[in-house]
Amino acid sequence: MNTGRREEIEKMIRQNGEVTLEELGDIFTDCSMMTLRRDLIYFENKGLVKRTRGGCIALKQISSSIEDVLSVRALENIDKKKALAFKACNFLQAGQSVFMDSGTTLVFFAKEIPDNYFNIVTTGPAVALELSKKLNPYITLTGGQLNRNTLSISGLDAIDFVRNTTVDIAFLSAAAFSTDAGFTCEIYPECELKREVISHSRQVIMLIDSTKADKNMPYTFARLNDIDALVSDDGLPQDIKILCEKQGVIVL
Numbered sequence: 360m361n362t363g364r365r366e367e368i369e370k371m372i373r374q375n376g377e378v379t380l381e382e383l384g385d386i387f388t389d390c391s392m393m394t395l396r397r398d399l400i401y402f403e404n405k406g407l408v409k410r411t412r413g414g415c416i417a418l419k420q421i422s423s424s425i426e427d428v429l430s431v432r433a434l435e436n437i438d439k440k441k442a443l444a445f446k447a448c449n450f451l452q453a454g455q456s457v458f459m460d461s462g463t464t465l466v467f468f469a470k471e472i473p474d475n476y477f478n479i480v481t482t483g484p485a486v487a488l489e490l491s492k493k494l495n496p497y498i499t500l501t502g503g504q505l506n507r508n509t510l511s512i513s514g515l516d517a518i519d520f521v522r523n524t525t526v527d528i529a530f531l532s533a534a535a536f537s538t539d540a541g542f543t544c545e546i547y548p549e550c551e552l553k554r555e556v557i558s559h560s561r562q563v564i565m566l567i568d569s570t571k572a573d574k575n576m577p578y579t580f581a582r583l584n585d586i587d588a589l590v591s592d593d594g595l596p597q598d599i600k601i602l603c604e605k606q607g608v609i610v611l
Contacts, residue, residue, distance in 0.1 A: 360563070363388070363396070368398055371443055372408060427522035432535050439568035439592040444468040446592045446611045447530060450564050457554050458521075458529035459486050461511030464533055464566050472496070480524060482552065484510040506546060513548040521555045529560035531581070533567050535574035541582035542567075543575055548576035562587045569594030583608050 364387055366388030371378050378386045383395045402408045408415040444467040451457070453475035459465050460510040469489035477496045481487050487500045503517030531553055533542035542565060544550050557563050572595060583589075585603060588609035595610070603610045 361394075365398055365401065366594050369402065369407065370568070372415070373400065377411075377414060377416040378473050378534070381413065408411050412500065439570070441471075441593070442592050443566050443568060444471040447564060447566055448472055449611065450528060450530075450562070450588065451477070455527040456480075458524075458526045458531075458560060459488060459490075460529075460531045460553070460556075460566075462532045464568065465530065468530060468566065477490060480526065481520075482517060483510060484512070485510050494545045503552075506521045506549070511549060513546065513552045517552050517556050521552065521559055521578065524559055526556075527557050528562040528564060530564050531586075533538045533558065533565060533576075533580075535570060535571050535576045536567055536599070537573055540575045541571065541579045543579050545576045545578070547578050551581040552582040557581055557585050557588075564590060568589045568592055569596070572596050573601055 367386075368378065368383065371382075379390060380399075381396055382586075383398075384390075384392060387395065399408065399410050402415065403410050408417055420450045440463060442579075443464055443521055447468050448471050451472060453473070454477070457479040457480070459479055460467065461481070461483040463485075465481075465483055465486050466489050469486045474491075474492075475492040476494050479490060479496050480499045480501060481490070482501050482503070484505065487498055490496050490498050501517040501520045503512040503514040503520075505512055531542075534544045536542050544553065555556065557580075563581075565581070565588070567589070569592050572591075583606040586608060588611065589603055590611045600610055
């Protein structure tokens with residue numbers, strides 16, 4: 360008997376991309392808020408929406424927003440990012456538990472990894488979407504707050520998740536690197552999360568293109584002695600390569 364109402368709600372979601380309980384209450388005056396919440400749970404279980412506080416948003420809308428931001432950033436240094444992604448695959452072995460950071464470099468990496476079984480945890484929704492195109496990796500997206508500018512998840516929920524996880528190999532990215540400040544990022548919650556990932560990983564691989572070298576961002580989350588390998592392109596400055604060699608860090 361709720362078929363007609365749910366058909367109308369589904370039509371609203373598809374047309375508008377989102378809907379609030381207040382809006383539904385104004386339209387379906389003979390229904391309780393509890394009934395309308397159950398309707399939204401029904402659509403969430405169908406994979407049509409993601410519930411929010413006071414309503415829901417279409418998953419297609421979320422995906423489109425991610426793709427819009429990603430498409431702009433993906434146009435930057437494409438050749439360098441592709442080269443990094445290809446090199447980074449050398450560190451993977453089928454069956455590993457893997458952490459993958461967020462960011463467009465990691466999205467390129469997600470495209471390149473072989474379609475083998477890996478148990479992958481990521482803080483990047485766009486990374487998870489790319490991985491979902493493969494059949495064999497097992498994919499877990501951490502909980503937490505989404506940063507719309509970086510398309511990354513961080514915060515206490517994400518940190519708590521990582522604290523209860525141990526991975527064989529972690530692939531991280533940085534907004535900048537300098538010999539003085541180390542690997543840095545723009546947002547402190549992301550800095551805390553990356554530190555936690557490093558402390559729970561058996562092997563840490565850093566992916567940065569050469570345009571990020573000799574630059575600083577506000578928050579340091581790692582130094583060379585925290586990582587096992589640095590994956591970059593041919594433009595990486597020679598002094599950084601020499602320092603990596605002294606620190607016993609593999610450079611690809």
